[in-house]
Amino acid sequence: MKETILESRTKSVVIGQNRPFTIIGERINPTGRKVLAAEMAAGNFDRVASDALAQVEAGAHMLDINAGIPLADEPAIMRQAIELVQSIADVPLSIDSSVVAALQSGLEAYEGKALVNSVTGEDERLESVLPLVKKHGAAVIGISNDETGISEDPDERFAVAKKIVERAADHGISAEDVLIDPLVMPVGAMQYAGRQVFHIIRRVQEELGCNTVCGASNVSFGLPNRSTLNATFVPMLMTAGMTAAITNPLEEEIKNAILAADALLGNDENCTAWISANTEAGQGRRRTRRRRRG
Numbered sequence: 001m002k003e004t005i006l007e008s009r010t011k012s013v014v015i016g017q018n019r020p021f022t023i024i025g026e027r028i029n030p031t032g033r034k035v036l037a038a039e040m041a042a043g044n045f046d047r048v049a050s051d052a053l054a055q056v057e058a059g060a061h062m063l064d065i066n067a068g069i070p071l072a073d074e075p076a077i078m079r080q081a082i083e084l085v086q087s088i089a090d091v092p093l094s095i096d097s098s099v100v101a102a103l104q105s106g107l108e109a110y111e112g113k114a115l116v117n118s119v120t121g122e123d124e125r126l127e128s129v130l131p132l133v134k135k136h137g138a139a140v141i142g143i144s145n146d147e148t149g150i151s152e153d154p155d156e157r158f159a160v161a162k163k164i165v166e167r168a169a170d171h172g173i174s175a176e177d178v179l180i181d182p183l184v185m186p187v188g189a190m191q192y193a194g195r196q197v198f199h200i201i202r203r204v205q206e207e208l209g210c211n212t213v214c215g216a217s218n219v220s221f222g223l224p225n226r227s228t229l230n231a232t233f234v235p236m237l238m239t240a241g242m243t244a245a246i247t248n249p250l251e252e253e254i255k256n257a258i259l260a261a262d263a264l265l266g267n268d269e270n271c272t273a274w275i276s277a278n279t280e281a282g283q284g285r286r287r288t289r290r291r292r293r294g
Contacts, residue, residue: 002016002209002210003019003176003211005113005176006062006092006112006114006115007092007112008086008090008091008093008112009090009112010090011092013091015244016211016243017241019243020273021242021244021245022213022244023059023060023244023245023247023249024060024064025051025052025055025064026064026247027054027248028048028051028052028063028064028065028066028085029066029068029096030066030068031066036048040067040072041069045080045084048081049088052084053089056091058249059249059277062091062092062093063089063093063094064093064096065081065082065085065095066096068098068099074097074101075099075101075102075105078102079108082095082106082110086110086111092114093110093115094141095110095114095117095138096117097117100128100132103116108136110136113138114136115139116129116133116138116139116140118141118142119133119140119164120142120146120164121145121160122147126164130167130171139179140168141181141213142161142164142168142178142180145157145183150185152196154203157200158204158207161180161210162207164178164180165180175208175210176209178210179210179243180210180211180212180213181214183197184197186222188220189222193219197237198236201237201240201241201242202241204241212242213245214237214246215245215247216233216234217248219233220233228253231253232257234261235257235258238261239261239265256277259273259274260274
């Protein structure tokens with residue numbers, strides 16, 4: 001199985017089977033966050049900085065940077081956000097936009113090997129994004145939908161993923177630098193959304209040799225107690241072969257579920273990460289109790 005290597009100026013992250021699951025922090029995204037969107041549009045990046053540091057402190061291996069704000073100068077905002085986050089955090093970054101000019105601006109500002117989020121199976125999108133990925137030596141997320149939309153047939157979604165991998169190869173981008181996103185749909189609206197994703201992950205792993213990534217929290221959209229659903233879903237994805245997820249490391253249930261699954265799947269040698277996290281958590285609780293007694 002191939003491994004995907006992403007780099008910041010000082011740190012590398014390796015995504016692959018038999019590796020610890022890669023957590024890509026999702027918080028730097030103004031979609032649905034009105035205050036953050038207004039601040040970024042006004043040139044205030046204080047919340048971006050605090051979100052970046054909090055996610056890394058919570059265990060994010062990478063950070064996703066999205067600057068999608070209606071009527072704003074997205075390329076300029078993306079550049080500013082990338083430059084700021086690089087100056088305060090040493091983890092690799094995922095540059096997230098549907099606007100090609102914003103992807104280009106982020107890649108020009110980035111130092112290292114970035115992850116581009118994303119390209120879909122539409123011919124026009126492939127021909128605008130893939131040359132940019134190749135030029136900057138980046139890796140790319142391939143999302144398994146195309147001009148026809150998101151199919152409910154997992155084999156159709158796999159066919160789109162295969163097309164993306166093949167078209168990337170035509171541009172000189174190897175399979176290890178393409179992460180496939182099988183598209184997690186809300187299980188509340190699509191009964192077998194989870195099963196479909198597991199099926200696609202296994203086919204991608206076996207037939208394309210690519211790593212996989214997704215926005216895991218989509219599965220619980222519209223349902224109550226989302227954190228428990230998400231924390232249950234991610235280990236199931238890991239068992240199916242998923243290697244990374246764009247998620248919120250500040251949610252303790254999710255982070256602990258990932259650590260536990262890594263230990264149980266043999267991806268945490270000597271359970272070192274599990275022991276460290278739980279020892280630190282225990283020490284933190286004891287300190288809190290002592291302060292309360294005082």
